[in-house]
Amino acid sequence: MRDVYVAGIGITTFTRLEFALSEIASYASMMALKDAGVSEVDDVYVANMGAPRVNHQTALASAVVDSLSLTPAGAAAIENGPASGGSAIKAGFQAVASGMSDVVLVAGVERMREVNNLEATDFVATLTHPIAEYIYGVTLPAHAAMFTRLYMEKYGVTERHLAMVGVKNQNAALNNEWAHLQQEITLEGILDSPEAMTNNPYVAEPLRFFDACPVSDGGAAVILVSKEKALELGRPLIRLSGIGQATDTHAVHERVEPTDLLAVRKAAADAFEMAGLTPEDVDVAELHDAFTILEIAESEEVGFFPKGEGHLALERGETALGGKIPINVGGGLKGRGHPVGATGVAQAWEIVTQLRGDGGARQVEDAKVGFTCNFGGFGNNVVCLTFVREG
Amino acid sequence: MNREIYAYKCKRCGTMHYPFRMVCKECKQNDFFEFDTVPLPKNGKLLTYTKVYNLPAQYEVATLGLGIVELENGMRMLGQIEIDNPKMGMPVKGNVEVVRQEDYDDFYGMVFRDA
Ligand SMILES: [Zn+2]
Numbered sequence: 001m002r003d004v005y006v007a008g009i010g011i012t013t014f015t016r017l018e019f020a021l022s023e024i025a026s027y028a029s030m031m032a033l034k035d036a037g038v039s040e041v042d043d044v045y046v047a048n049m050g051a052p053r054v055n056h057q058t059a060l061a062s063a064v065v066d067s068l069s070l071t072p073a074g075a076a077a078i079e080n081g082p083a084s085g086g087s088a089i090k091a092g093f094q095a096v097a098s099g100m101s102d103v104v105l106v107a108g109v110e111r112m113r114e115v116n117n118l119e120a121t122d123f124v125a126t127l128t129h130p131i132a133e134y135i136y137g138v139t140l141p142a143h144a145a146m147f148t149r150l151y152m153e154k155y156g157v158t159e160r161h162l163a164m165v166g167v168k169n170q171n172a173a174l175n176n177e178w179a180h181l182q183q184e185i186t187l188e189g190i191l192d193s194p195e196a197m198t199n200n201p202y203v204a205e206p207l208r209f210f211d212a213c214p215v216s217d218g219g220a221a222v223i224l225v226s227k228e229k230a231l232e233l234g235r236p237l238i239r240l241s242g243i244g245q246a247t248d249t250h251a252v253h254e255r256v257e258p259t260d261l262l263a264v265r266k267a268a269a270d271a272f273e274m275a276g277l278t279p280e281d282v283d284v285a286e287l288h289d290a291f292t293i294l295e296i297a298e299s300e301e302v303g304f305f306p307k308g309e310g311h312l313a314l315e316r317g318e319t320a321l322g323g324k325i326p327i328n329v330g331g332g333l334k335g336r337g338h339p340v341g342a343t344g345v346a347q348a349w350e351i352v353t354q355l356r357g358d359g360g361a362r363q364v365e366d367a368k369v370g371f372t373c374n375f376g377g378f379g380n381n382v383v384c385l386t387f388v389r390e391g
Numbered sequence: 392m393n394r395e396i397y398a399y400k401c402k403r404c405g406t407m408h409y410p411f412r413m414v415c416k417e418c419k420q421n422d423f424f425e426f427d428t429v430p431l432p433k434n435g436k437l438l439t440y441t442k443v444y445n446l447p448a449q450y451e452v453a454t455l456g457l458g459i460v461e462l463e464n465g466m467r468m469l470g471q472i473e474i475d476n477p478k479m480g481m482p483v484k485g486n487v488e489v490v491r492q493e494d495y496d497d498f499y500g501m502v503f504r505d506a
Contacts, residue, residue, distance in 0.1 A: 117445070118445070118446070118447060118448040119448055121445055121446075121447055122447035122448055122449075125447060129410060131410050131411070132409065132410040132468065132469060133469055135490055135491045135498040135500050136457060136469060136470060136471050136490050136491070136500050137443070137446055137447060137449075137450055137455050137457070137471070137490070137491060138457060138469065139443060139445070139446070139447065141443065141445065142441050142443045142457050145441035145443070146439040146440065146441050146457070146458070146459055147439075149439045149440065149441065149479065150438070150439045153479060201444070202442070202444060203443070203444050203445050204441045204442070204443045204444065204445070205441050205442045206441075207441075251409075251410055251469070252459070252469070253459045253467040253468055253469050254409075254467070258438065258439070258459070
């Protein structure tokens, strides 16, 4: 297997975008191509969840490859729910590592604001089990809420811990010009003040408005290349050194221990093993905080903290910029936004930015090893990646 | 009418599944449709729950109660709950009712109430 490097990255602002879906993907891709200094690629993978349903468009990769004048390169769209981005990066990695391709463009994109919030919620809910979950009106916030209640009961996580994650990540987004939310929040405003229940109402008890990521449009892209090509291009050498992907039961109620996220645990362990790294080696991490509880639970399952102690590490400031293991310093999904298909690629974008030392006000000092966790379904399809700066 | 929701019992090893799957997760038997249907019990205890305020477009109610219940045979299922003050661990009793309506289609599922 050949080593694979990230030679270029690009991203759009995450917000409501009044551009066609393929243009959003193309914009991020053009930035990545320019960053890498390439104008031809062997293959294009486009990560997206909702185009057929939300945007009435199929075969998205064919549109993107032509829009970018990259024909006759191979092109395919990858739909894998919220883990589409990580899955497309895995496909790109396999193409280069196998020797079949030398240069691959991986773009992730979603345009969910084309429909109203209720339709967007319903569209995402279609990833749940059709008979045992979806017909009941289950949404992703509902799954996260039921999971949160179990976590609170078992480990002593409180609404204050959840709010602390929300404040940390939303305010971190103020240091990221591409992030969706650009409004500072405080624990006082969303939890303690008399107005908190008005500012921050429940969306699915015990989760409140500020515990959930916003609904965003946006795109992100990376260029994956062989070592030979990476050396030729002369960009900073960032190696995609580990990949793990794991699945779990489709219906959440079937999991033996309902507070475990076994697919996260296995995907992370596999990525670390492939890379020859341990969780202690990680300098900066992107975890999939679609809901605040998920950052806490994932920080345990990937091995940063013992199970049930993620909220204690949060209290000690270990997950903030300057802490032992800074998590979501660019805002995470909570602050940056969550255009579903783009998220896994946007996580890689942030980590490569950090490993290049280009993080500006949110730079983790001397970051050499980065980690991402892209959480699909409600934890039933997860992709974890490790990145290492060489030299 | 007394409607049921069914679990699927593997004819080879006896493992019960809900919802339906094509291959038994325990013995991985690869024979087509080798499951017996067994009605799920309706009594159980509430494992976790939520009250949802942002509902998919089809629901014309302000909030919806949802929960995961551990049934008296140890199996679990998700259902709607109609309970004023739900508590984790409380005993509940289910009934199969319409849980979603789309255009002219009715979808039936379990609704749990205080037992
Ligand atoms: Zn069996």
